[in-house]
Amino acid sequence: MYIKLLWDLEQEELSTQKKRQRIKEIEEELKIESEINLLKDQLGDVKKELEVFLRHKKSIESDIEDSNKSLINIMEMLESKKPRTIKDTKRLKKEQDALAAKIESLKLSLEAREKEIRDHEEKEQLLSKKIEEDEETLKVISKEYKKLEKEVKEESKQFQKEFKEKVKGIPFAVISKYMEVKEDFPHGAIAQVEQGYCGNCGSKIPLEVIEAFKKGTEEQIVRCEVCGKILFYQ
């Protein structure tokens, strides 16, 4: 019955240990905070670039507008019946061609800028969404972390108190041996014998050991020959 008592206590402690494990996992997951900061830096850069592109786009557009006005002017001059030398006509036509070529090239630049703007707006949207999601995750795990920390603290305190109280009746030799084995297996020093096999490592327990358990020598500490855990026979 001593081993059963210790086994029951270990089962109780197990849920606290699982919480401790989860706390460790969360500590890893909390690194998301620095990832969020990186994403925010990236978002800042994208926004700055976007501003530059938008300014550039505006200036190209006004350039196109001015060039168009000049072009229309020249075309009107060419179409007017006002007398003019051949040399002047030639000069105007040359200017007309130059302006038309300039407008073409400006339009190409404008297209390129517009594509960059679209790409950056898309990037901005994706980053904002990712930041929002990550911040939500951070909020959730931070909350879980705090809750578990508090629970583990309370449960450990409670468990230690209960443990001391409950093992009072167990002979010193048994409890000290148990504590020794537990040093090697902090998450549980006892394995239950399940249909003749060790519940921890799965190796077959010798028949004479089972027989001894059946005869009621369960007050003794018997360890699995393979993994070393203390065996508990229900």
Ligand SMILES: [Zn+2]
């Ligand atoms: Zn074993």
